[in-house]
Amino acid sequence: MLRVCEKLRVVDVKSKRFGLARTETDYLRALQDAMANMDRCVEVEVLKSLGDVNLEKGQMDKNLEMFDRAMVLYRTALIRCNDADVGESLEHRYHFAEKLRLGKRLTVLSSYEPLDSLRKLCSLPNVAERFLDIDRRLTVSGKSLFLHIEYTRLMVEGIVSDDNVLEAEAIKSLGDVYLKRGTETRDTTCLTKATALYNTALARCERFQGTVALIHRLLYTGRIRQKRTTGKKNPKRRLQQQQGHVSRDFPITSPNTDVSDVKGHQSISYEEYLTTGDRALTDGKLDVAEQNFASALREIHKPSKPDRGKEAECLSRLGDVYVQRSKTAKEGRKFTQAAALYNAAMARTDKNKHSVTKKLQEIEKLFLYYTGNVETKHVPPDLAIGHKKRLQEMRTRAKSQLEAIDQQHNPYQYDEDDPVMITVEAERAEAVKSLFKNIARDRQSFIQGLVDECIGTLGPPPCKYAFIGLGSQATELVTPYSDLEFAILIEEGKDNDDTRRYFLNLTHYLHLKVINLGETILPAMAIPSLNDFLSEDPEKDWFFDSVTPRGFAFDGFMPWASKTPFGRDETKRKRPVSLIQTPAEMAKFQELDVSVAEGYHLSDILRRVVFLTGEEALVTTYMGKLNKVVTDDVLSHFMSRMSVIQILLDNIEQFSSYEPTGQLLNVKKDIYRFPGIVIEVLALCCQITLASAWNIIDKLKEMEKIHEENATHLTVLTSISAELRLRTYLNNGGQEDKVEYPEHYACMIEQNTI
Known part of the structure; x- marks a missing residue:
């Protein structure tokens, strides 16, 4: 604020010497400089000062239009203001100008128009x-x-x-x-x-x-x-480029940085960043501490060959910063970011594992105290161990069932022309279908247990609710390693601040438990100093987590993901979205204006849902409203067609020419996605709102939209792609999609091309 005052002090002095006309010109110069420098504080102050100029003109000339102009400028400054004190000052000015405008009688102007008259039709x-x-x-x-x-x-x-x-x-x-x-x-x-x-x-x-x-x-x-x-000759930079190293500029200061604490970026070493960050953290300068720890991490961060020990040091310190932030902000997301940082540190080294585990237990206690208003003296350390054990049992069970399928249904022992091969292949597809339905049920039970555990600690919900699974959980193609995509339905008439606060806290607490499984990669947490997805500068999205195993985790906070009850924060292009809604409000995502504004992907995701836990009647109500929107009129059919066109445009280039080459493939993008797109397109064209991919195939056959032979082909193709994905994840121990193309699978996919 002192910096802003200094910039405007000279202009204020001139106003006394040269009058309002010269002052307004100087303020315009200051406004132009503020916008060119992207200095929001100065921009707000100048808009406020321009409002003052118009207010003074209005008082001098008794011109009501000047009062109107002043009010609009104050209001614009208030919208762009992030400082509470400045905002309060702007509110006072706005109401003062309004009082003058309403209290003055028209003397100079021949006519008077209200504030809205200043809004002219855009031409x-x-x-x-x-x-x-x-x-x-x-x-x-x-x-x-x-x-x-x-x-x-x-x-x-x-x-x-x-x-x-x-x-x-x-x-x-x-x-x-x-x-x-x-x-x-x-x-x-x-x-x-x-x-x-x-x-x-x-x-x-x-x-x-x-x-x-x-x-x-x-x-x-x-x-x-x-x-x-x-164009400038810089021998040092050119040498760095030849050696494969280009230093990145990364801000290490903030408005509360102590100048004595900061040295030139190029001269600061990894150790100096840590030392400066430690000192800032001790002094309570959290912005400075975070930026220095992030800079230290960036100095040694090499995705292809990470220095795990040093990365763990930086991440643990960043976790300390976010613990302090969470105490001040009392926001659930800060606690989960701290937990994710500590878990990422533990994934990189066994050093200080016991102390980090204690910190994670402390985070849960702090979360319950500051966010959930629940005081607990002790968090059982074996809870996370029990959750990990249950998750591992689910994966072991899936692996053993796959082995049984191999033994009982092996079509590859027969020649391609042998009719028995086709019969056994169809039997194998049915066995794979049964396996994936079992995995979906296992995951539902696992999630239900976690939610019940959270509710048991936070207290009973304020209304009826239902967790609904989205994505592969709903299509019954989910694996024991897949992300958790879900939303929350709440009882009609109970949508208020208290209800939303409870379910947001419940989701944060569930997220904390999922993070402590140790399978959440850091970019999914959208920590601004590591991965700022809202920035237009690609350099601010720089951290790649190649160490933390990627498995059972919440869908990420990236703007293009965010399929959790948290929804999405406001972006420059789109309004904020919450996925905690009543059935009626959730169904509105299928309406044309909402779908077009959001992009069809969100409406498509919310069209295929499955009950996870809570009151199943709410899901039934939602599906009833959904079917009414999706199938009742010509407009909904038009929307379905538009979704189909968008899906095909997004994917046609990838699948226009595809031949097995024996190289490493991305099993999710190159194999698994195609059958899913086929089923989704057919379901949209036929306005089928069933969630399960297997059930959609059965429905298409029942409606006689596809022949029985093609239904079998589609089932086999879906089972092959889903099985390949599951085998790849089980073999790699996480969501690692690279797989070598096995010869017999190449034959299977070729034979079942639709």
């Missing part, structure tokens, strides 16, 4: 005319130096009139000014500011054509910057 020709007028005036006057002031003034006009097109075009034009200046002067700072402004315009642009234009400008600016950077 592209009108916007174009505004920019042409600026070009004409500046061409006549020759004062092109003030072009950026005029564009900033137009941007403010766009804010005041709620004209998104005008605001976005003005910001884009500001970017063009910096791009031209940077290109002519070879100043990379100007190019950086141009990129920042284009990104800001992209975030606020709602027109497809405008978005395309901005993306082109960003790509062009990136190429110019690359030429400027690579």
Whole structure:
């Protein structure tokens, strides 16, 4: 805040000497600089100050429109403000301006329109005319130096009139000014500011054509910057590139960084990062501590050949940071992130395993105390051991059943032309189908036990509920290593803050227990200093977890995943989504406007569900509402067709030409996915809402949409792909999808091509 005040102090002094007209121009300059530097604090303060200028003008001239402008500027600043104190000040200003506007009688203006009148209907020709007028005036006057002031003034006009097109075009034009200046002067700072402004315009642009234009400008600016950077001769950098090492820039400071604690990035070693981070953690500077520990990890992080001991050191320290964060924030997600970091550290070394286990037990106690309002003196250490044992028993059982199938149903001992081979192959497919149904039931029982354990500690739910399984759990193609994708249905009329808080806490507690199985990879936790999926900078998504075994875990927090009750946080393109809903609200994800806004994938996922635990009647209610939306009218049939087209467009290139080559394949992408897509497309075309892939095949045959022979082919093909995936995971001990293409499986897939 001191930094912001210093930047605006000079402008405030000038206002006393030169009056409001000059002051407004200086504030416009400050606003343009703030946006070019992506400095949100200064942007908010300048918008507030511009509101003050309009408020003062309104008082001096008794002009009600100025009060309106001031109110809109205060409101815009409030929306973009992250500081509670500043937000409170803005609220006071807004209400003061409103009081003046309503209390003053019209004296100067001949007519008065309310606040909403400032919102003009967006008109592209009108916007174009505004920019042409600026070009004409500046061409006549020759004062092109003030072009950026005029564009900033137009941007403010766009804010005041709620004209998104005008605001976005003005910001884009500001970017063009910096791009031209940077290109002519070879100043990379100007190019950086141009990129920042284009990104800001992209975030606020709602027109497809405008978005395309901005993306082109960003790509062009990136190429110019690359030429400027690579054009400079830097022997040291070139040597590093030849040796296969390029140092990455990574921020190690934050607004509360002590300058005496920070040295140049290039000169700081792994040990110095750790020392600086330890000191910051002791002083309570959690941002600085996290960034230094993350920088230390980045220094030694090599996915192909990880230094497990050093990685464990960094991850354990990051876990300490998140424990302190969780105590302050009292957020369930911070506790689970801390637990994931400790588990990742344990996966890398046996050193200090006992102390880390104690820390994990302490995290559970802290979570229950700060988030669940439950005080417990002791967490039994054998709970996680019991869960791991039960999970392993499930996997051992699946492996033994596969061996039995091999012995009892082996079609590969016969010639391809032998009719017995086809009969035995179909029998094997039925045996595999039975195996996968058993695995789905085992997982349901396992999940049910975990949920009951959590409820037993947190206390009874405030209403009726049902956990519904999604994805492969619902299609009955799940393995003992597959991710857990699920949502929660709650009783109609009980959707309130208390209910949602309880089920969010329950989900966090369940997540904590699942993380302590030790099979959750760190990128799935979306820890910002390691994997910031919301950033547009690819350098901020840099940590690859090649050590932690990937097995039974929650679906990740990535924006394209997030199929858990937590849903998805708001992104620049999409609103936030919660998967804790009543049956009626959950069914609305199938409606056209919601499906198109979210992308058809979410509606497709929520169309195939299975009961896991709770009140099964809620699932029945949901399926009833779902069937009504999906099958009742022409619009729903149109939506199904659109989903089919989208699925085919997404996958047609991958499956357009496919021949076995004897090389290592990704069993999930190259083999397992194709039969699933076939079944999904057929189900959508026939408007079948059954979840199980096996049941869909039976339904297609019953409806006479496919002949019995093709139904058998589809069952065999599905069983082959599912079996291959299961065998690969069992053999690799986790979700490792690489598999060598066995010759007899190649023949099987060729014979069953549809």
